[in-house]
Amino acid sequence: MGKYKYRVVDSDAHYMEGLDQLVDYFPEPWKSRMIGSSGKDKASIAGIYPISTGDRSVFGRIQRDEFTEMQRNAGGFTPEIIPDVMEFLGVDAINMLSQKMLTFSRIKGDDPRATLLANAYTDYMLDKVVNPDEGIYTMAPLPFQEPKEAVELIDRVSHEKGIIGGCFATAGPEPPFGNRKYDPIYEAAEANNLPIVFHAGGGGIDEFVNAGYEKFIETHVLGFLMANQSQITSLVIQGIPEKFPNLKIVFQESGVFWIPLMMHRLDTEYLKRQSEAPLLTKKPSEYIKDMYFGIQPLEVPEDLSYLRQVIDMIGGTDRLLYASDYPHWDYDPPSAITDLSILSEDEKQRVLAGTAHEVFGI
Amino acid sequence: MTQVPICDVTELPPGERKIVELEGKSIGIFNIDGTYYAASNTCPHRGGPVCTGRIGHELLADFVGVGLRVKEHFGPNLVLACPWHGWEFNLETGVHLGDSRISLPVYEVTIHDKTLFIEI
Secondary structure, three states: OOOOOOOOEEEEEEEOOOHHHHHHHOOOOHHHHHHHHHOHHHOOHHHOOOOOOOOOOOOOOOOOHHHHHHHHHHOOOOHHHHHHHHHHHOOOEEEEEEOHHHHHHHOOOOOOHHHHHHHHHHHHHHHHHOEHHHOEEEEEEOOOOOHHHHHHHHHHHOOOOOEEEEEEEOOOOOOOOOOHHHHHHHHHHHHOOOOEEEEOOHHHHHHHHHOOOOOHHHHHHHHHHHHHHHHHHHHHHOOHHHHOOOOOEEEEOOOOOHHHHHHHHHHHHHOOOHHHOOOOOOOHHHHHOOOEEEOOOOOOOOOHHHHHHHHHHOOOHHHEEOOOOOOOOOOOOOHHHHOOOOOOHHHHHHHHHHHHHHHHOO | OOEEEEEEHHHOOOOOEEEEEEOOEEEEEEEEOOEEEEEEOEOOOOOOEHHHOEEEEEEEEEOOOOOOOOEEEEEEEEEEEOOOOOOEEEOOOOEEOOOOOOEOOEEEEEEEOOEEEEEO
């Protein structure tokens, strides 16, 4: 036990891998290209794809002094930083997500880099970072552009104790994730008892900027939400939970208020257009109530009874996973849950660690 | 329950339907290939004239294999679609295709001496 009297499992923190850490895990000629673009010590993300626009820190208003100090002590975002992050957050176990995966959607062409990054990240993490004995886990980023290669990655690493899921970035896959193109990925994940985490990311929000939205608050509020909304709609209406009934499905990083919105909106239209979703044997909301959701960034209304109602509408705290998103700008510490007067002690423990145990086995 | 006479059977040939008012209720009676059905003409959704809607077969789909296009086909059940918003009901049972907790009242149709009766 750390700083809380509860056991706490963080289901979504981020490993801020630099390409300098991954470069040795890339095959040639990509390794040389990356080093050639800016030198091995400074292997630049520009060598892979452009970064998202927008100033996360609100031009210096949001600061991570403690994170700067952690990086100084660890020599950057290195594996050595993770115990400090866990101590700072007060978590007993942590699921580190790939930073580079979040913008996979920027790769549109017949391009191997999503697959290369996914394999390099996974191999690096297994080699240098994950340590189940210390509660440090990660997920295999899944290159949705290349389902066959995603399946190969799942089959290759699912047996590893440190790999607790496969992760999709929800921004930008075309076609969306309910398409049969992705069936083999779901089949492999189900067969390997590997949860699939659908995680909103910044890859698509550049398109909002390009469309003329001016502030990061606009692109972030819309982009992270709409990415998850579009994918959950596709998954449910195309019947992925019917095709793969034992597949564990998790959505992360859009808060929780969007979930009942989608449940009720989908149900309302399903009653009018049921013939367009012929694989379904129950209402869309019933499938959503079998899924799991990371809480971050948790919306906390002035009247907490509204939040309580949202939690009840989606099936209770059994659906919710504590997730920090640290060190990103809008992270939630465990106190986002421990401070909630609307939850019982058992419900707090369920969100903080119980659901993670059920989903990820950690 | 009372048996209410509707019409002579010859007045409702196969493929035809009739909307009648019985005890203040609007009711639709259908002759589908010689089998008779009757249902409330008031959709439980928004009160639309459901019995004036399209009758077809339930659309079903089979998951025929990983990565393959789902195979869509029509099943044996007849369904009635409300023209207002598309709510679809099993014509025989009245149950909504998307939510079994919703149903349209249906009535038994009988024939006595070449006269159609509805039990309401």
